[in-house]
Amino acid sequence: MTPSSASVAHASNNDFYADNEKLYVATDCIVFGFDEGDLKLLIFKRRVEPDSGIWSLIGSFVQLDEDVNDAARRVLKEITGLDEIFLEQSKTYGKADRDPGYRCLSVAHYALIRIDDYDKELVESHGAYWYTLKDLPKLALDHDQMVADALSKLRRKARQQPIGFELLPEKFTIPQLQQLYEAIYQRELDPRNFRKKVLSLKVLVKLEEKDKSGSKRGAFLYRFDAEKYQELLESGYNFEI
Amino acid sequence: MTPSSASVAHASNNDFYADNEKLYVATDCIVFGFDEGDLKLLIFKRRVEPDSGIWSLIGSFVQLDEDVNDAARRVLKEITGLDEIFLEQSKTYGKADRDPGYRCLSVAHYALIRIDDYDKELVESHGAYWYTLKDLPKLALDHDQMVADALSKLRRKARQQPIGFELLPEKFTIPQLQQLYEAIYQRELDPRNFRKKVLSLKVLVKLEEKDKSGSKRGAFLYRFDAEKYQELLESGYNFEI
DNA sequence: CAAAAAAACGTATTTTGTACGTTTAAAGGT
DNA sequence: ACCTTTAAACGTACAAAATACGTTTTTTTG
Numbered sequence: 065m066t067p068s069s070a071s072v073a074h075a076s077n078n079d080f081y082a083d084n085e086k087l088y089v090a091t092d093c094i095v096f097g098f099d100e101g102d103l104k105l106l107i108f109k110r111r112v113e114p115d116s117g118i119w120s121l122i123g124s125f126v127q128l129d130e131d132v133n134d135a136a137r138r139v140l141k142e143i144t145g146l147d148e149i150f151l152e153q154s155k156t157y158g159k160a161d162r163d164p165g166y167r168c169l170s171v172a173h174y175a176l177i178r179i180d181d182y183d184k185e186l187v188e189s190h191g192a193y194w195y196t197l198k199d200l201p202k203l204a205l206d207h208d209q210m211v212a213d214a215l216s217k218l219r220r221k222a223r224q225q226p227i228g229f230e231l232l233p234e235k236f237t238i239p240q241l242q243q244l245y246e247a248i249y250q251r252e253l254d255p256r257n258f259r260k261k262v263l264s265l266k267v268l269v270k271l272e273e274k275d276k277s278g279s280k281r282g283a284f285l286y287r288f289d290a291e292k293y294q295e296l297l298e299s300g301y302n303f304e305i
Numbered sequence: 306m307t308p309s310s311a312s313v314a315h316a317s318n319n320d321f322y323a324d325n326e327k328l329y330v331a332t333d334c335i336v337f338g339f340d341e342g343d344l345k346l347l348i349f350k351r352r353v354e355p356d357s358g359i360w361s362l363i364g365s366f367v368q369l370d371e372d373v374n375d376a377a378r379r380v381l382k383e384i385t386g387l388d389e390i391f392l393e394q395s396k397t398y399g400k401a402d403r404d405p406g407y408r409c410l411s412v413a414h415y416a417l418i419r420i421d422d423y424d425k426e427l428v429e430s431h432g433a434y435w436y437t438l439k440d441l442p443k444l445a446l447d448h449d450q451m452v453a454d455a456l457s458k459l460r461r462k463a464r465q466q467p468i469g470f471e472l473l474p475e476k477f478t479i480p481q482l483q484q485l486y487e488a489i490y491q492r493e494l495d496p497r498n499f500r501k502k503v504l505s506l507k508v509l510v511k512l513e514e515k516d517k518s519g520s521k522r523g524a525f526l527y528r529f530d531a532e533k534y535q536e537l538l539e540s541g542y543n544f545e546i
Numbered sequence: 547c548a549a550a551a552a553a554a555c556g557t558a559t560t561t562t563g564t565a566c567g568t569t570t571a572a573a574g575g576t
Numbered sequence: 577a578c579c580t581t582t583a584a585a586c587g588t589a590c591a592a593a594a595t596a597c598g599t600t601t602t603t604t605t606g
Contacts (some may be wrong), residue, residue, distance in 0.1 A: 478553090479553085479554090480552080480553075496552085496553080496554090497554085497555080497556085500553090500554070500555085501555090501556095519552085519553095520551070520552045520553070521550085521551065521552070522551075522552055522553055522554095523552095523553085524552085524553060524554090525553090525554090
């Protein structure tokens with residue numbers, strides 16, 4: 065019954081939890097999407113008591129036989145219908161009083177999804193909606209902090225690798241890519257320098273098609289070269305837009 | 306009895322743990338120090354059965370009424386006698402099978418300590434020792450991975466802020482500072498460019514004393530200017546040595 | 547007192563980032 | 577048909593930063 069592994073049974077003070085005590089572990093997902101030039105977040109509103117009407121991140125308990133990151137993937141699949149998306153651990157929130165009434169810690173994960181891929185009906189059936197970051201309502205518990213932390217991780221991540229591709233549709237224009245980075249960094253970028261920089265990475269493949277939704281003239285569509293992108297990652301290059 | 310908060314009781318699949326099931330939460334600390342030109346790690350060897358002789362990181366269970374990061378601080382205080390040291394969450398390890406026999410997840414933290422500050426007797430009384438990173442023995446469970454991850458976090462952190470100061474004694478020479486960065490990055494740096502760069506930050510205060518332990522000529526000692534260091538952090542400057 | 551070694555200072559070159567001008571393609575009004 | 581407008585696409589000049597490497601200084605030791 066008593067754990068025996070070296071990982072925990074070593075410090076002098078290794079109390080185990082009493083039989084009637086329990087510590088819950090949950091995971092919450094900060095789901096980012098990009099649409100109409102804005103970074104969006106998938107949040108959901110409880111429709112039944114208790115806490116009906118309160119907005120929060122999507123999440124779930126970690127089951128006893130389940131890896132923590134699998135729990136996050138399960139939540140994402142349940143709500144968006146999507147599999148195999150970018151998902152990374154953000155941070156663990158472990159304040160003893162973070163959830164009133166009982167002890168529960170949450171391992172937050174952030175996900176990036178292509179906003180045109182997800183299962184719209186499934187999302188709505190769960191009471192989940194996309195919110196622009198700026199218009200975000202107050203969220204439950206420490207979820208506001210989770211969002212702030214995930215956003216700052218996303219920003220750092222975006223500097224290290226061309227993460228934008230996870231958030232854009234397969235074909236995209238350079239101005240669209242720029243809009244995404246502007247949304248992530250929350251500042252304007254020079255379109256001429258942005259184009260120069262992004263093309264210098266040699267990970268974009270120019271297509272023959274144009275996208276005319278953004279301007280009269282239209283802009284050429286690009287897709288990214290998965291192979292060269294991989295090389296770039298492995299070289300340890302810093303994207304630094 | 307059943308948790309009612311919005312944070313967890315929302316997904317369709319919110320199983321709670323059965324009465325006889327329990328999920329343990331521990332914290333493990335990756336404690337870095339710097340001595341004799343090398344990065345060192347504080348690890349400890351169990352001296353009683355079971356698992357006697359196995360090396361592992363220092364750690365402990367998180368108590369039911371205790372913040373997770375407080376648990377890490379408690380462990381550090383217990384083993385090193387040190388308070389108020391640099392401590393940051395690294396990553397949470399949550400594979401269902403990471404610890405054989407029972408379900409336990411671990412929230413890893415990494416700490417940076419001035420190796421001449423710690424309580425030597427206390428450390429030894431706990432069976433803990435400093436090991437150079439390269440000579441590290443095989444550690445228990447997934448602790449090798451924890452060390453690798455923490456090291457990579459330390460590297461990234463070192464690029465963002467002059468973290469070296471946490472690891473050096475109050476007075477140090479520029480060549481010592483360089484040695485530290487060489488140990489962190491695992492590559493050689495040009496001493497002339499290193500000096501130029503580090504002095505350009507204007508956070509070092511030159512003292513009148515010299516340290517003669519490293520060379521015949523001796524090198525001037527410096528301390529860092531806490532105020533200017535703080536300004537530098539707040540300006541969002543990237544250290545980038 | 548010369549040789550050795552590392553500290554301390556300096557300069558040249560290359561690379562990268564930043565600022566901003568010009569040309570081009572297509573749409574829409576007159 | 578042609579002029580205007582708009583954003584895309586391309587290009588150039590300058591500033592800042594990183595890198596490479598030469599020189600001088602200080603001290604110890606043979």
